[in-house]
Amino acid sequence: MRFATFNASLNRNTAGQLVTDLSTPGNAQASRAAETIQRADADVILVNEFDYAADGEAAELFRDNYLEVSQNGATPVDYPYYYVAPSNTGVPSGFDLNNNGVVGAPGTQAGGDDSLGFGLFPGQYGLVVYSKYPIATDDVRTFQHFLWKDMPGAVLPDDPATAAPADWYSPEELDVFRLSSKSHFDVPIELPGRKPVHFLVSHPTPPSFDGAEDRNGRRNHDEIRFWADYVSGGRAASYIYDDEGGTGGLGRGQDFVIAGDQNADPVDGDSYDDAILQLLDHPRIQDPTPTSAGAVEATQRDKGINLSHRGPAERDTADFADTAPGNLRVDYVLPSERLAIHDTGVYWLTSADPLFTRLIGTFPFPVTDHRLVWLDLGTGRTHGR
Template sequence: MRTRRRFPSLPLTLAVVTLMAAPFAVSPAVAGTPGGEHAGPRFATFNAALYRSAEGELAEDLASPDDEQARAVAEVIQRQRPDVLLVNEFDHDGEGRAVELFQRNYLSVGQNGAAPIEYPHTYTAESNTGVASGADLDNDGVAVTEPGEPGYAGDAFGFGEYPGQYGMVVFSRYPVDTDAARAFRTFRWADMPGARLPTDPETGESFYSEEALEVLRLSSKSHWDLPVRLGRGRAVHFLVSHPTPPSFDGPERRNVARNHDEIRFWADYVTPGEGGYIYDDEGARGGLRPGAPFVIAGDLNTDPEDGDGDPEAIARLLDSPRVNGALRPTSEGGTRAAREQEGANGDHSGDPALDTADFADDPGPGNLRVDYVLPSRGLPVRDTGVFWPAAGDPGSEVVETASDHRMVWVDLR
């Protein structure tokens, strides 16, 4: 079981902002220079752990520039300066207040000597987390439909105490073609051919009732295809998601199965001839256009060799014919952390230099490679890495304060 820290925050007064309803674009007053620091666009993913225990609390925390964790998250972003960034675990609210406040009060303000960064294009949309399904998804005999009632999170489409908890947002210094964006939040798990729907190991019967299977969605948050315009009319499809952790399971291993199929979704989507069954939230069918360039990004919650997940899940994606799965972003901090923390890390078979998350070690799965930025074959790559400074090196304290995950990035030519 993974232990996540609840990062400290201060009770603040809520600022009033007016934004478009999600999905929406937020436009700060001053844009940065895309690719200026990297001589090419940097795509990145960062599970920033900017979630809170109550609805609206994140916006309250971000209404002033005093939240310690948010300052640390902003500093990590400012020091790495990604041009296109997925942030996982950023609470979604329908008005986009938290996104606007994070840009205004944190990203637009230099943190600890780092230069401010502006993202003129921001995309977010509804998440399945904390949205009542109306069915008994955890098989406890009761379908809980009211937030705040015991058992509500377990019967939501994606685990969450309120709608939008653990959501996600994309920040971009390049235009996002929102008209061509696709979301797959409502795609039903049972509509995936060969889906690994869980069964009761004692009876061999389906773990989920027929009523549950009629409504249960595949994505625990959402899957988005966002065309990012890099110039000269060329778009790179930013394919982002945050599959459920393959933990907190019973003997039916339903979270392992769902995590596997949420990852498999992208492998099918980008492989010609495999994504015909897929439909988006507008009813359009099919996968990605053959030959279209893409970058798959997110906290996929599965390590290729260690931890609780099914290694076949990530192997299927890394070995997909259109995915450049040979990239191996590393850090010195991951290697040193595994050696110094010991615990479960001592039993791992994977290279700790590839780790992207600092999870509990005893008890716990230890540090794992769960965050990925995977470009399509043919996209020229300049460099890739994990921002995990070794203890005592510049930046080591801020990554610890920010999140239990580390930013992963890839620079394109």
């Protein structure tokens, strides 16, 4: 059973543009993203940075016009099931959240910065889950509306210009400010002969594009912490409520896979307080540490700050600017402790591979600056691939 995550950069700068691009089979970037997914052939995959469109229109177009059609000779992949839901990105807050003295107009960079999650329009940078197996739709939980202030011990940002603590956001702003910069989904995947596996997916904000208050770094930390508390269950998750009013987290007998672009490296980069270690060091979570030869080659080719990184280059999953932050490990597929890991990897080809130029490349990238991460698990029943 293969689970995967892929930040495919299938986001556009205007609402509706992704639907337009996917309405016909000729979009080069979408074709290459689909080919990457076809070659990985995951049973369940999260696609980050996929603009939300009502009624799943974009998700269906990508499936019908790209995933189910061979791209450059790759075997088509059939995902009968998918899940999408609204995102906080681009949703106007009505407040000056970046404290620059102006409430930015929707559709502008300033308006994006003052939205509940950065975005030029509602749903930009959304997420979609595709699955070869049924999704228990009635049991899906979303946490789009959970307020950051309702997390006990939240690391709310502080305005360094005042004496009061944790006051970057006013009480009125905190009454509307949501924890998730996009959304958090618990998507149960129904597998034959066993209980569902909960696919826990999200895309925390990058810990950058802010100031000394580190508002994005702190938010990233707590977006990651949300899943750590959720899988702990019991008292640790008692504060959690979903968009339908349900409370609490997972029970001890429930298996899960956490997936997504977490925008946090365990060693390098700008994370607040080792944010990703909340998951990697969690007693209920396994870290399979996928690697690739392509990531090592990229560090040797790109040089710059990459040469001073402390983390192993082979574990990187994203090819970022070589001045800062450099290539990092930010994309994860993390299974619960009872699931048997069979294999794992990062789809980062070396330049010697004939597919490199089309699917990986160097800046400006032909598809995305992220690499697909996959994980093969034993789920208690043999599945022929």
